[in-house]
Amino acid sequence: MRIWLDSFSKTCVPRSGILLMSLVHVVLSTVSNETAVTCKRWPNVEVTSGSTWTERCRRCRCKSDGQTECVQPKCPLAYHPYQEDRCIKWSPDSCCCEKLVCRLNGRTYNIGDKFPLNEDDPCMLCTCKADPGVTKCEKMECFAVGCVNPAFMAGRCCHLCPTGLNCRLPPLDWPVNGKVDTTEPVPFNTTRIIFSEANPRYAWSCTCKTPGSDAECSRQARLSHMRFWHYGHP
Structure with missing residues (x-):
């Protein structure tokens, strides 16, 4: 067997032993790196x-x-590094945040406030929370409104009822050709008397019971003292 002389340690070690030791060192180094916590x-x-x-x-x-x-230290709101950018008031010892806010698009919001993520999309509504990370944002869902003349308003996600809850006036039949004096929606929980000057003997009584739908109407004989106008009562 050939013997390799280590000039530094002056120790005779078999060449195969040096190779084996090198391999063990590489393996141990690899394992150490992989298991580093x-x-x-x-x-x-x-x-x-x-x-x-x-x-x-x-x-x-x-x-x-x-x-x-x-x-x-004990704080009403436990300290976390994310507060450094969102806290606007610290305790006298500078350990606890006493007022936390959210900031978005150059504006400041208090905890619990709701605000649009983007002014161009008012339906994406965010809530300012006292938690680290991104403020929670959700897409709003619009439901049917209780009126027949909804309108869109700038800065609002869903249509609103500009004149309140109401019902649609359905088509009305007359014994003789006549023209209804109005087609305006009937306010909720209100009864309107609809008549035509071409048919003085008859009128329709229309009540709004279900907002956003057709009013419930029934034809009735017109009283002799009834004046030529429509009226409502709760």
Whole structure:
């Protein structure tokens, strides 16, 4: 067997033994790198196990199991680094945030406020929350409104009823050719008397019971003292 002389240690080691030791070193190094434990600091920074750091009055360390452990003073709202950009009032000792807000598109909102994510899309509504991360936003769903003349208003997602809840006046039949004096919607919970001057003997009584639908109408004989106007009563 050939013997290789190590000029540094002056020790005779078999050449095959040197190769085996080198391979073991490479394997151990690879395993060590693969099993290295790290923790994540806010917002996305990795630190190795055993590392310690300070976040305002909170002291943190990376445990051997990859979990972060922090010790901090008691605050009504537990401190977190995300507050640095959203807190507008700190406690006298600068440890606790006393007023947290949300900021979007140059505007400031209080916790619980709802606001559009984008002025061009009022249907995407956001809620300011006291949690880290992105403010929660949801697409609003528009439902049928209780009127027959809905209108769109700038800055609003869904159509509104500009004149309140009402019903549609349905087509009305007359014994003799006549013309209805009005086609205006009937306000909710209101009865309107509809008549035609061409048919003085008859009138229609129309009541709005279900907003957003047709009014319920019934024909009736017209009283002799009835004047030529329509009226409503609750």
